[in-house]
Amino acid sequence: MSKPAEKPEVFQPPAEPPAPVPVNARRAAQQRVREARDKLTSTSGTRPAFDRELLRQYAQTRISASLVVILLVVATGVLFGLWMQPITAAAWTCGMLCVHAAITRHCVRFLAEQPSIPSTRKWRTRFVLLDLLYGLCWVTVLIHPALDAASGAMIMFLMLLVIAVSSMLSANLPVAALAATAPVTVAIALNFMLSGTFDNYVLAALALAAEGYFALLAHRLHSTTLATLEARAEKDALIGELEQAKAISDEARHRAEAANVAKSRFLAQMSHELRTPLNAILGFSEVMKSEIFGPHTVPVYKEYSADIHNSGVHLLNLINEILDLSRIEAGRYELNEExxxxxxxxxxxxxxxxxxxxxxxxxxxxxxxxxxxxxxxxxxxxxxxxxxxxxxxxxxxxxxxxxxxxxxxxxxxxxxxxxxxxxxxxxxxxxxxxxxxxxxxxxxxxxxxxxxxxxxxxxxxxxxxxxxxxxxxxxxxxxxxxxxxxxxxxxxSALGPMSDEADAPPLQPETAAADDRRRLRRKPIMSAGTG
Incomplete structure (x- = not known):
C-alpha cells in the first residue's frame, strides 16, 4: 500500500497586527453595547437606572401634590352633593381619599426601599394599577345618572381638570398617566355620544382631543425629564473618565519621576565608574604620546598613542555633556553668576x-x-x-x-x-x-x-x-x-558715584535699613561698572 503524498507546506506571511482603534470609535462602541444591554434589562426601553429615577420622581411628585389632590376630591364631592344624595357623594369622597392614601403610602414605601431591578418592575406595575383604580373612581362620579341635570359644560370642565392634574402628576410614568386619564375620557365621550344631540357630539370630540393633547404634553414632559437624566449620566460618566485619566496621569507622572531619579543615580554612578579608568587612559596615553620615557622603537606606536588620547578626550567630553544635560533636566544645575x-x-x-x-x-x-x-x-x-x-x-x-x-x-x-x-x-x-x-x-x-x-x-x-x-x-x-x-x-549699566554720607540728612531707622539693603544689592553692579 503506497503512502499518501504529503501536501507541500505553503508559506503564510504573519498576520499584520490590527490597527489601533481610535478613542472616539471605541467609546461609541462601548456606548452602543451599554445601551443594548440596558434595553434588554429595562421595562421601558431606557436604562434601568433611569427607570428607577423616573419612578422616584413620580413618587416624589405624588407625595408633594397630595394636598392638591385632597382639595380637588373634597371640592368635587361637595359640588356633586348638590345633584346627588349627600350620602353617595360623601361615600365617593371617602373612597377617593382612600385610593389617594393608598397611592401616597405606596410612594413612601417605594422611596424607603433599596433599589433593585426586580423591585423596580414590581413597583412600576403597582403604580399603574393604582392610577387605573384612581381613574375608574373618577368615572363612577362623572357619569353618575344623578348628574343628568348638570350641564355638559360643567362635566367637561371637571373632566379637563381631572385629566390635567393626573397628567401632570404622572408625567414621569406615561403608562400610569394614560391609565388614570383614558378611562375618564372614554367614559365621558361615550356618555356624550349616547345622548344623540349634535352639541354632545361636539363635546365628545373635544374630550377626545383634550385627552390627546394632555397625553402629548405628558410625553413631552417625560422626554424632557429623560433627556435631563441622560445629560446628568453623561456628565457623571465624563467626570468618571476624567478622574480615571487623572489617576492614570498621576501614576505615569510618579513612574516618570521614579525613572528620572533612577536615571540620575545611574548617570552619577556611571560617571564615577567611567572617569576613574578614563583618567588613567588619558594620563598614560599622554605619557606615551609625548615619549617622556624615551622614543618608541616603532614610530607607529606614537600615532596609536595620540589616537588613544584623542578618543579618551572625546569620550570625556561626551560624559560631561550627558551629565550637564542630566543636571539641567533634573533642575540641579546651579549658575555661578558674575x-x-x-x-x-x-x-x-x-x-x-x-x-x-x-x-x-x-x-x-x-x-x-x-x-x-x-x-x-x-x-x-x-x-x-x-x-x-x-x-x-x-x-x-x-x-x-x-x-x-x-x-x-x-x-x-x-x-x-x-x-x-x-x-x-x-x-x-x-x-x-x-x-x-x-x-x-x-x-x-x-x-x-x-x-x-x-x-x-x-x-x-x-x-x-x-x-x-x-x-x-x-x-x-x-x-x-x-x-x-x-x-x-x-x-x-554703570552707576554714578554716591554722595558722601556726611552731606546727606539723618535717616530714620527704617529708612537706613532699607538704604543698607539697597547698597548691598548694588554692590556687584558698581564693581562691574567701574571694572
Missing amino acids: AVSLVHVVADCHHLLKLRASSRGITIYEVFEQGMPRLWADERAIRQVVLNLLSNSIKFTPQGGEIWLKAGWTASGGQYLSVKDTGSGIPENEIPIVLASFGQGSNSIKSAEQGAGLGLPIAKNLIDMHGGTFTLKSKLRIGTEVIVTFPPERVM
Whole structure:
C-alpha cells in the first residue's frame, strides 16, 4: 500500500497586527453595547437606572401634590352633593381619599426601599394599577345618572381638570398617566355620544382631543425629564473618565519621576565608574604620546598613542555633556553668576576654534558693538553655549564657507549673540528634532563628524536658565543662524558715584535699613561698572 503524498507546506506571511482603534470609535462602541444591554434589562426601553429615577420622581411628585389632590376630591364631592344624595357623594369622597392614601403610602414605601431591578418592575406595575383604580373612581362620579341635570359644560370642565392634574402628576410614568386619564375620557365621550344631540357630539370630540393633547404634553414632559437624566449620566460618566485619566496621569507622572531619579543615580554612578579608568587612559596615553620615557622603537606606536588620547578626550567630553544635560533636566544645575563681558567670551571662543576653521578653509567674521556693559551671568555656561554653536557651524560648513559672529544690543535693551554660517542648513521639519536631546538631523547623520546630539539642547537649556531666548533659523542649502538673547535685567549699566554720607540728612531707622539693603544689592553692579 503506497503512502499518501504529503501536501507541500505553503508559506503564510504573519498576520499584520490590527490597527489601533481610535478613542472616539471605541467609546461609541462601548456606548452602543451599554445601551443594548440596558434595553434588554429595562421595562421601558431606557436604562434601568433611569427607570428607577423616573419612578422616584413620580413618587416624589405624588407625595408633594397630595394636598392638591385632597382639595380637588373634597371640592368635587361637595359640588356633586348638590345633584346627588349627600350620602353617595360623601361615600365617593371617602373612597377617593382612600385610593389617594393608598397611592401616597405606596410612594413612601417605594422611596424607603433599596433599589433593585426586580423591585423596580414590581413597583412600576403597582403604580399603574393604582392610577387605573384612581381613574375608574373618577368615572363612577362623572357619569353618575344623578348628574343628568348638570350641564355638559360643567362635566367637561371637571373632566379637563381631572385629566390635567393626573397628567401632570404622572408625567414621569406615561403608562400610569394614560391609565388614570383614558378611562375618564372614554367614559365621558361615550356618555356624550349616547345622548344623540349634535352639541354632545361636539363635546365628545373635544374630550377626545383634550385627552390627546394632555397625553402629548405628558410625553413631552417625560422626554424632557429623560433627556435631563441622560445629560446628568453623561456628565457623571465624563467626570468618571476624567478622574480615571487623572489617576492614570498621576501614576505615569510618579513612574516618570521614579525613572528620572533612577536615571540620575545611574548617570552619577556611571560617571564615577567611567572617569576613574578614563583618567588613567588619558594620563598614560599622554605619557606615551609625548615619549617622556624615551622614543618608541616603532614610530607607529606614537600615532596609536595620540589616537588613544584623542578618543579618551572625546569620550570625556561626551560624559560631561550627558551629565550637564542630566543636571539641567533634573533642575540641579546651579549658575555661578558674575560680571561677564559677552564680547570677550565670544572673542576667546573664536580664538580657540580659529585653527580648526582655518584648516577647513572657513573664514570667520566678527561684528561686535563696542562699549557694551557686562552681563550678570554664568561665564562657564555662556562659554559652553558659544563653543557649541561655533563648533557646530564649523562642522557643517563646507570648504571655503563663511561664518559671522555678531554681538550687540536688542531692541528691548538686552544683548544678543548671533552665529550664522553658509552650511548645508536644516530642513524646517527637523528643527524640533535637533533641539531635542540626542536628536540629529539628516545632514548630521550623513556627516562624517557625527556627534551625540547634545550641543544644541544644552545650549538652549542654559539660555533658558538665564531667562533669555534661543532661536534657530535655517534654510536648506543656504545656511543656519542661531540667535541668543539675554534680557535687559541682566545688563549691568554703570552707576554714578554716591554722595558722601556726611552731606546727606539723618535717616530714620527704617529708612537706613532699607538704604543698607539697597547698597548691598548694588554692590556687584558698581564693581562691574567701574571694572
